[in-house]
Amino acid sequence: MEQTEYHSRTAKTVAALLCAVFLPLMLIMTAILCMADAAAEHNRSAVTACFDTAVAIPASADITFREHIFQMRDCFAVLDSAAGELEVPEDVPPLDTTLVKSLFYWLNYGNESVRLSEEQAASFVACFVRFEERTREVERTEDPGEDRPEDPEPTPPPEEESEQEPEPVTETYQAAIPLMELPDIFQNLANHLNRSIDLQTQSGCLEIYYMVRYGEASRGGATDELIDILIDGESEYIGGAAGSPFAEDWRGHVTCEFGNGHRGIDLAFPTGTPIRAVASGTVVLARYGHYSYGNYLVIDHGGGVTTLYAHCSALTVATGQTVSAGQVIARVGSTGNSTGSHLHLEVKQNGTLVNPRTFIS
Numbered sequence: 388m389e390q391t392e393y394h395s396r397t398a399k400t401v402a403a404l405l406c407a408v409f410l411p412l413m414l415i416m417t418a419i420l421c422m423a424d425a426a427a428e429h430n431r432s433a434v435t436a437c438f439d440t441a442v443a444i445p446a447s448a449d450i451t452f453r454e455h456i457f458q459m460r461d462c463f464a465v466l467d468s469a470a471g472e473l474e475v476p477e478d479v480p481p482l483d484t485t486l487v488k489s490l491f492y493w494l495n496y497g498n499e500s501v502r503l504s505e506e507q508a509a510s511f512v513a514c515f516v517r518f519e520e521r522t523r524e525v526e527r528t529e530d531p532g533e534d535r536p537e538d539p540e541p542t543p544p545p546e547e548e549s550e551q552e553p554e555p556v557t558e559t560y561q562a563a564i565p566l567m568e569l570p571d572i573f574q575n576l577a578n579h580l581n582r583s584i585d586l587q588t589q590s591g592c593l594e595i596y597y598m599v600r601y602g603e604a605s606r607g608g609a610t611d612e613l614i615d616i617l618i619d620g621e622s623e624y625i626g627g628a629a630g631s632p633f634a635e636d637w638r639g640h641v642t643c644e645f646g647n648g649h650r651g652i653d654l655a656f657p658t659g660t661p662i663r664a665v666a667s668g669t670v671v672l673a674r675y676g677h678y679s680y681g682n683y684l685v686i687d688h689g690g691g692v693t694t695l696y697a698h699c700s701a702l703t704v705a706t707g708q709t710v711s712a713g714q715v716i717a718r719v720g721s722t723g724n725s726t727g728s729h730l731h732l733e734v735k736q737n738g739t740l741v742n743p744r745t746f747i748s
């Protein structure tokens with residue numbers, strides 16, 4: 388009895404202490420998160436207004452904001468028309484104009500004035516394709532300028548002639564083949580703009596793209612939905628036997644196991660320690676400043692298998708890049724929701740989180 392009372396008193400004291408200490412902390416945290424959300428929301432509404440001309444700009448919006456939206460909309464129209472000028476063959480995927488505009492948006496974000504001539508738009512859009520000389524069969528069309536004036540009442544041609552009429556001719560044209568590899572596109576843009584486009588800027592460009600293309604799926608905590616969209620579940624596994632995310636053995640560094648709500652495994656290493664891809668694959672997501680994961684990236688190993696590396700101090704590869712097992716992809720840090728320098732590693736198989744211990748070696 389006494390024991391119970393003592394315990395319940397202790398519990399009450401502890402609860403009171405917890406409230407006294409943590410409640411203000413939690414309120415501060417909530418306030419910070421709300422501020423971050425407000426900034427993200429503002430950003431999101433600017434992007435939406437630029438991409439969707441049907442969206443009315445709120446009357447309360449300040450003049451700079453409105454100016455920015457109108458300029459971007461004008462540029463987007465010029466970019467769309469430049470993209471429309473390209474001759475993309477039907478047997479290749481069409482040019483993703485949302486990608487073109489998203490990259491343009493972020494590369495010009497914060498510029499006081501954004502304008503684009505037709506010529507500039509054409510050379511910007513050209514960074515997203517490669518040109519290839521192709522031939523096609525076209526029906527020879529009679530030159531109306533020569534025949535019509537002298538023959539105002541066209542008489543239907545005799546049967547025999549009309550059968551011979553559609554005489555196909557082969558013509559050569561410059562086919563625009565959309566580039567599928569993001570690193571190639573960024574390289575072309577860097578050459579065109581005559582400036583380097585660092586990995587974080589590349590990531591920012593793609594955030595705009597995800598926002599426009601995938602909407603709600605692009606935000607959120609675990610980003611599972613976005614990853615599912617970005618990977619090709621039908622592909623074959625190309626990862627090979629998975630190794631360690633570090634040059635040295637990881638086993639002595641586990642500070643938090645998988646399970647009980649923990650989505651991965653925590654491996655404590657000093658800040659800056661190189662992180663390696665545990666298996667070969669393609670980087671499908673490289674994000675900076677996520678409120679929970681911090682700087683993180685996701686590798687698609689094919690066959691529905693992905694690995695995620697969170698809280699990094701630096702990412703050294705970009706989205707779309709092919710990486711081989713053991714290649715350095717990032718550096719250990721404590722960004723996002725983290726209390727110490729460590730790597731949070733997640734492994735997913737066909738949409739389900741699995742214990743990384745069963746995957747890496």
Ligand SMILES: [Zn+2]
Nearest residue numbers: 651652653731
């Ligand atoms: Zn963790």
